[in-house]
Every structure is written in structure tokens, then in C-alpha cells.
Amino acid sequence: MSHHDIRSAVRPKPDQPMVDIANYVADYTIDSKEAYDTARYMLVDSLGCAMLAMKFPECVKHLGPLVPGATLAGGARVPGTSWELDPVQAAYNIGVQVRWLDFNDTWLAAEWGHPSDNLGAILAVADYVSRKNIREGKAPLTIRDVLTAAIKAHEIQGCYALKNSFNRVGMDHVILVRLASTAVVTQMLGGGKDEIVNAVSHSWIDNGVLRTYRHAPNTGPRKSWAAGDACRRAVTHALNAVKGCVGYPSALTAKTWGFYDVAFGGKAFEFERGFGSYVMENVLFKISFPAEFHAQTAVECAMKLHPQVSGKLDKIERIEIETQEAGVRIIDKTGPLANYADRDHCIQYMVAVPLIFGRLTADDYNDSIAADPRIDALRAKMTVKENPQFTKDYFDPAKRYIGNSLQVFFTDGSKTEKVSIDYPIGHRKRRAEGIPVLVKKFEAALAAHLPAHQVQRIVEASRDAAAFETLPVPQFMELLAI
Numbered sequence: 001m002s003h004h005d006i007r008s009a010v011r012p013k014p015d016q017p018m019v020d021i022a023n024y025v026a027d028y029t030i031d032s033k034e035a036y037d038t039a040r041y042m043l044v045d046s047l048g049c050a051m052l053a054m055k056f057p058e059c060v061k062h063l064g065p066l067v068p069g070a071t072l073a074g075g076a077r078v079p080g081t082s083w084e085l086d087p088v089q090a091a092y093n094i095g096v097q098v099r100w101l102d103f104n105d106t107w108l109a110a111e112w113g114h115p116s117d118n119l120g121a122i123l124a125v126a127d128y129v130s131r132k133n134i135r136e137g138k139a140p141l142t143i144r145d146v147l148t149a150a151i152k153a154h155e156i157q158g159c160y161a162l163k164n165s166f167n168r169v170g171m172d173h174v175i176l177v178r179l180a181s182t183a184v185v186t187q188m189l190g191g192g193k194d195e196i197v198n199a200v201s202h203s204w205i206d207n208g209v210l211r212t213y214r215h216a217p218n219t220g221p222r223k224s225w226a227a228g229d230a231c232r233r234a235v236t237h238a239l240n241a242v243k244g245c246v247g248y249p250s251a252l253t254a255k256t257w258g259f260y261d262v263a264f265g266g267k268a269f270e271f272e273r274g275f276g277s278y279v280m281e282n283v284l285f286k287i288s289f290p291a292e293f294h295a296q297t298a299v300e301c302a303m304k305l306h307p308q309v310s311g312k313l314d315k316i317e318r319i320e321i322e323t324q325e326a327g328v329r330i331i332d333k334t335g336p337l338a339n340y341a342d343r344d345h346c347i348q349y350m351v352a353v354p355l356i357f358g359r360l361t362a363d364d365y366n367d368s369i370a371a372d373p374r375i376d377a378l379r380a381k382m383t384v385k386e387n388p389q390f391t392k393d394y395f396d397p398a399k400r401y402i403g404n405s406l407q408v409f410f411t412d413g414s415k416t417e418k419v420s421i422d423y424p425i426g427h428r429k430r431r432a433e434g435i436p437v438l439v440k441k442f443e444a445a446l447a448a449h450l451p452a453h454q455v456q457r458i459v460e461a462s463r464d465a466a467a468f469e470t471l472p473v474p475q476f477m478e479l480l481a482i
Contacts, residue, residue, distance in 0.1 A: 014197045014249040017269055018204075021156060022196035024275040025183050030151050035277035037465065038431075039147040039154075042105055044462050045285060045438055046116040047079055047480065048445035049104045050097035052362065054080050055448065058340075059100040062225055063093050074135065076127040079480035080449050087128040091181075091235045095120025095228030101362050102224070102344050105426075106284040106293040107154075108394065108402060111161035112326065113173035115283060118153035120231030121181035122146055123477070125188045125238070130473045141188070143476060144469040149184040151280045156180035158279030162397075163270035167330075169263060171208030174230040179203050181234035191242045198247025202237040204259045205251050216333055219342040272397065282400055285426030287437045290362045294327035295347045297421035298404035302354035304419050305408060309355055313374055315410050321351060322387035322405040322420075324394045332384040340365040351406065352378040393422065400427070450482065 030036070053059045064083050065071055071083065076090035078097070085093065098104050098119055105116045123146065130140030157180040166175055179200065186199040209229075213222040241247070252259045253268075260266055289299045298321060309316065323332075333346040343349045343365040352375045353364045363369065390403035405420035425434045446455040458479050462468050 012250045012253075014201070014247075015252040017252060018197045018200045018249075019193075020275070021179075021183050021200055022193040024156070025152055025187050025196055026193050028152070028275060030148055030277050032151075032277040032281060035151050035280040036144075036147055036469070038280050038283065039150050040143075040462070040465060040468065041285070041435060041438055042116050042150065042154075042280070042283065043119065043143075043147065044442045046098045046104050046119050048442035049099075049101055050079050050094065051445045051449040052103065053097045053100035056100060056362075058221060059096060059224070062096045062228070065089055066092075074131050076124040076131075077477040077481050079123075079477070080482060082482055085124075087124045088232050088235045088239070090124035090128070091121040092225075092228040092232035093120075094123050095177075095231035096225045097228075099227040100224045101290045102292060103286050103290040103362070106286060107158045107161055107279060108284065108293060108326070108400070109158070109162045110165040110395075111167060111173050111176065112293070113157060113161055113176055114227065115154040115157045115177075115180070115279060116150070117174070117177045117227035117231065118157065118181045118184070119150060120228050121185045121234045121238075122149045122153065122188070123473075124231070125185040125235060126473045127477045129188055134474065140472040140474055142469065142473065143471045145188075146473060147469065149188060151277055152275075153180040153184045154279040154283060155275050155277060156183055158283075159271060159273060159275055160269065162272040166208060167211060169265070170210055170212075171263065172211035172214065172226060174226045175208035177227050178206065178230040178234045178237075181231050182237045185235055186238040186241050189238050189242045191238065195241040197249075198245065199237040199241035201247040201249065201251040202240070202245075203234065205248060206233065207259065207263055213341075214345060215330070216335070216342070219345060220339065221341050223341055223345075282428050284400075284402070284424070284428075285434060285438055287426045287434050287441060288424070289350075289360045290344065290365075291350045291360060292331050292345045292347075293424075294324060294331055294402060295350045295404065296424040296426070297402055298323065298327075298347055298351050298406060299354055299360050300421050300424060301404055301406035301419040302351045303358065303360075305406060305416055306355055306358040308416050309408050310358065312410060313356065313378070315412065316378065316381055317409045317411045319351070319355075319378065319382045320405075320407045320409070321347060321382055321384045323347065323384060323390060324403065325386045325391040326394065327390075327404070328384060328386045334379070337370065343370060346379075347384060348379040348382045349375065351382065352376075355408075390422075399423075402427075454479070454482075 078093040157176040182203040331347040393401035401422045403422045407418040409415045
């Protein structure tokens with residue numbers, strides 16, 4: 001492009017990726033029963049994660065208005081609390097709750113992430129819009145509308161993640177939460193295609209936050225509220241767009257100043273497939289263990305070996321872990337672990353705890369458990385390396401495996417079998433096995449925070465798929481309030 005062209009003030013047509021998102025959100029009809037069934041389980045699982053997070057003071061201190069007293073009667077409710085807030089801050093609250101324990105759903109590809117993070121924005125806006133509609137004599141949104149928005153948010157985030165690695169240029173995956181949430185909640189607020197494009201352009205202009213808070217030596221709890229922050233920003237962009245704030249049509253492609261040139265080395269996005277319902281149908285649930293997903297099958301392997309090694313911990317010579325390339329890159333961690341956030345992103349820690357105790361729960365990342373000297377003693381005996389087949393299967397769109405293997409060697413020359421697991425219980429290929437466990441996880445999480453009579457009402461409301469989907473959003477959010 002010439003120097004003159006770079007300086008031209010002629011407004012171009014919107015970048016095609018932004019138009020494609022707007023067309024999908026506004027026009028595409030989801031006709032997959034599997035997607036809706038999976039979305040329903042995703043919703044209850046995420047709310048269960050939110051209730052479990054209420055046990056942790058570090059999470060609870062993020063909840064409520066940003067400024068004391070800045071509540072909004074008739075606004076959006078925050079599950080498990082009595083807060084009623086504006087939809088921007090409610091989106092932050094719900095996003096924090098869902099993500100705090102690293103126990104909600106996962107999507108793994110060139111970029112990884114947690115598509116149910118988008119529920120922070122979706123539930124907040126759905127409740128806000130519905131209560132406003134009721135005051136104005138209009139119909140509220142239903143749970144079906146929430147599930148539709150969630151399927152589309154999952155699809156946007158997940159399809160971008162398939163071929164585009166934001167982590168490799170230092171950005172955190174919540175950039176895609178902000179993108180997907182911005183698009184779907186703009187429509188929920190009444191915006192059309194033009195408003196969706198405008199809002200999405202602002203999301204890209206925000207660029208991406210640095211993911212240094214997920215990695216040594218800076219690992220810290222921001223990783224647990226980063227998605228809530230992305231949801232909050234998304235609702236802000238959506239509200240501005242439906243008010244008529246202008247967008248920026250070449251936010252991606254503008255020479256020098258656009259996202260591609262500034263943040264992506266001049267490279268345009270790549271796409272493996274068009275938007276549909278693929279991501280929701282294939283999403284991974286964290287059912288058994290609150291552990292970074294690349295280590296889920298490693299934890300399962302450790303649980304299988306626990307009976308053979310727990311009585312011989314002092315006789316272990318070495319422990320060999322094989323994982324995928326991404327697992328090596330982001331959760332292979334040696335040396336002191338400073339906090340909870342450090343530990344739940346360390347594959348060695350996540351293997352050591354079940355080898356010793358035969359369990360891995362959220363509480364096992366706390367200082368009191370981490371102080372057990374046996375954990376670091378085992379970590380020091382571990383090696384982590386990539387298994388190329390695990391990496392290949394990880395990227396295969398027909399498999400989407402997350403394989404790990406584990407073998408323990410003893411000082412007397414004996415060893416355990418090498419235990420390998422290709423995909424965890426939360427994988428699509430183990431849905432029949434996993435869903436009953438997911439439901440138990442949800443019900444136990446509710447019972448840990450809410451009175452029994454309230455738990456019963458929520459469970460009954462969500463049990464029948466057809467009735468649940470017709471339930472007005474405010475009625476469901478009321479069930480979750482205290």
C-alpha cells in the first residue's frame with residue numbers, strides 16, 4: 001500500500017472477520033439438539049463452579065459493586081449472593097465466580113480457554129434485559145435464549161482458537177472471551193449487525209492483556225478474575241454500540257495501526273471451519289478434578305497408581321510424565337510454588353497430590369496442604385517431556401484428545417506399569433460416563449453454599465430439559481439468589 005493510501009481518510013468496508021461474526025450472531029439458527037443438551041449441562045456445571053467458589057474469601061472479596069453502595073435495584077443478580085448490580089459489574093461478578101477455581105469447561109487448540117467464561121456477560125445481560133422488559137410490559141428472555149447465546153459464544157471463541165495462537169504472542173486467551181461476549185450480548189441488548197460489528201471492532205482495538213499472570217515467576221490470582229474482567233469490558237462495548245457509538249471498520253487490517261500489524265506480526269486470522277455448533281458439541285468438561293485441563297488425564301493416571309505407590313513414597317527413585325507440547329509449555333514447573341494459582345498450573349503438583357492422598361480437590365492447592373514436604377519431594381523426582389503422539393492427537397479435529405502418561409520407578413529396580421489415558425471423563429467420547437458425575441458435582445456444589453430447600457428447587461427446575469428451557473431468566477436467577 002502506498003504512503004498516500006496509508007494516510008487516506010476514506011472509511012473502508014468493515015473487516016470480513018467482524019462481518020462474519022455479526023452475520024452468525026444475527027442470522028444463524030442453531031438446530032443441534034446435542035448442542036442444546038450440552039449447553040444445558042454447561043450452564044448448570046458453571047453455576048456449580050460459581051457456588052464452590054463462594055467458599056474462598058479471595059473470590060468473595062471481588063463480588064459486589066466496584067464502588068461501595070453502587071448497587072442497582074432491579075438490575076442483574078449475582079448467583080449465591082443478594083447483590084443486584086448494573087450489568088457491567090454483574091458480568092464481572094459472575095465471570096469471577098465461574099472461573100475462580102479453574103473447574104469450568106475447557107477448549108484446547110492452538111489457543112486454549114474456557115468458553116463458559118462468557119456466561120458472566122450472558123447471564124448478567126439476560127437478567128438485566130429481562131427485568132427491564134418485565135417493567136415495560138414486554139416478555140423476558142428464557143433459558144433457551146441463554147443457551148443459544150452460549151452456543152454462539154462458545155463457537156466464536158472456539159473457532160478462533162482452532163488456528164490462532166494468541167498465547168504465542170504473549171496475550172491471554174481471555175481476549176476471545178471479550179470478543180465472543182461482546183458479539184452475543186450486543187444482540188441481546190437489541191443491537192443489529194451494524195452494532196455488533198461496531199462493538200466487536202472496539203473489542204479488537206482493546207488489544208490483549210498479557211498472560212504473564214499465568215506463568216512463573218508472576219503466577220497469581222488475576223488469572224481467576226481475568227475472564228470476569230473480559231466479560232465486564234464486553235458488556236461496556238455492547239452498551240456503547242447500542243447507544244450509537246461509532247465503530248472502526250478496519251480495526252484488524254489497518255496498516256500500522258490495526259490489530260494484525262500491532263499484535264499479530266501482520267498475520268491475518270486463519271479458520272479451520274465456519275461457525276455452527278461444533279464447539280459446544282465438543283467442549284471438554286472438568287468433572288473430576290479442579291486442575292488445568294492439560295493435566296486432567298495425568299491426574300487420572302495418578303489416581304490409578306495411588307494404591308501401588310502411596311505406601312512406598314520413600315522408595316520412589318523417579319517419576320516420568322509424558323504430556324502434550326502445550327502441557328510442557330505451560331504447566332511444567334519446577335522450584336517453589338508461591339500460591340494457589342501457582343499450584344493449580346503445575347503438572348508436577350497436580351500429580352503428586354493424588355499419588356500421595358488419592359484425591360485432588362480445590363482445597364488441595366491451599367497453603368496447609370502444600371506445606372506437606374512429601375509433595376515437593378515427589379516433584380523433585382519428576383521429569384516431564386512431550387509425547388509427539390499426544391500432541392498430534394491434541395490437534396486432530398476428529399479426536400481433540402488431551403493425553404498423558406505416568407510411570408513410577410522405585411529404588412529397588414521395580415516399576416509400575418506405564419498408565420496412559422488419551423482423553424478425560426469430560427471429553428465428548430465419555431459423555432455417557434461423565435454427565436451423571438457432572439450432575440452430582442453440580443448438586444454437591446449447590447448444597448455446599450445454599451439451604452437444602454433452595455437446592456431442591458434449583459435441581460427440580462433444571463432437571464426437565466423442555467421445562468427448563470422455557471423458564472424465564474429472572475425466575476431462575478431468583479432461585480439462585482440469597
